[in-house]
Amino acid sequence: MRKRRKTVKLQRDAAHRRSLLANLTCSLIEHGRIRTTLAKAKALRPVAERMVTLGKRGDLHARRQAVAFLRQKDVVKALFEDIAPAAAERVGGYCRIIKLGARQSDSAPMALIEWVDAPVTAEATEVAEVVEA
Template sequence: MRHRKHRNQLGVKKEHREALLANLSTALIQRGRIKTTLKKAKALRPFVEKVITLAKKGSLHDRRIAISRVRDVDVVHELFEEKVEQFKDRNGGYTRIYKIGTRRGDAAEMALIELIDADDEGYGKKNKPKAKKAEKPAAEEAAPEAEASAEEAPAAEAEAPAAEETKKEEEAK
């Protein structure tokens, strides 16, 4: 059965997709940031992150698996020897995708995908200022609100007959 086997297929055959991801990952590892379509960037993210995880393990077997996927020995060597130090303390999330609008020719959604720096902490939660708690208990606060709403109701009823009288006067004229 093929349940849950769907990935970003990019509209191409398996061999073409593997070659495309190998070339994109080579460019990303060499340059640190590349511009591509959003679909390709989303397909590239898990591919590259798995290769970086192999580099973090660092064994010969992992290096050979990385070479078979990336297909460029020099880039894999650079990743395993130099760039892996950036990611030693990080548990995943080695890439970030920024949407940058649409391409002029065919209106394809474009994106920047980049490797995250070692000292990047990411987006933290924004601290909302806490509301000041009232010093009065909740029961005392509810009573004045009820009184205020009771005072507003007769005033609204008094305005309604006055509005009807003005309408009648305008019709009479």
Template sequence: MRHRVDTFKVGRSSAHRRSMLANMVSSLFEHGSIQTTVVKAKAARSFAERLITIGKKGDLHRRRLAVSKLRDKGAVKKLFDEIAPGYEGRNGGYTRILKLGKRRGDAAEMCILQLVEVAAVEEAPKKEAKVAPKKAKAEEAPKAEVKAEEAPAVEAKAEEAPKAE
């Protein structure tokens, strides 16, 4: 009997499901968010959250466990060095699922699976980037006037060159 056995089968064999989830979570850790179907996202969310909890402990044994489950040393390195330390004060809830609607081809429910803290970190530099160009534009305006004054001098030099020939 399967009492209280809670596995999203996702319509795949167990080996295919493990490989798919490992690849999805590896991409999630590399990029911060992925777009997938809702059923796959729910399966990947539980897998990713378990790995982040393993990453918070941070010792060699936990790193080897993560490599055995994720199969991507680069993603494990990023998990232990960058992602897991950001969640030290949080007990679970490391990911979120944002629903997008139905896919055009087969009407499957699509969503974005993303790391919670990564979304907050990505939005902050965008706001700073918007502020910085405004200051730069104010500084560039006087330079443009100087360039306008230099332009006739450049044209005069260009006129002298054909006369010499």
């Protein structure tokens, strides 16, 4: 019988997967949108939305939880000061995944993940390319 699996393993052990998701989240916070594989984007969305929820709480404990996961204080500062206030009225669904088609080299399905409430800037118009680990 098929059982539901809560986490997507992405063919990595637990520590590598946690580091990968933390780094993808930091890149998403820093650049506003990133281009990655569809499987990584789908695994990233719940993690990124959990970080925005911590940012909306805004207390010291939430900030420390975010620093413990992301391990970059400047990214946590940007999350709490820029991204979380932009999503203040939104209850959930802070990220958007846009399918882009297959990558030319290995035909992996690619996707663009971005913030729904992000202000559009000249810097955010370029897509940050995530290096495959």
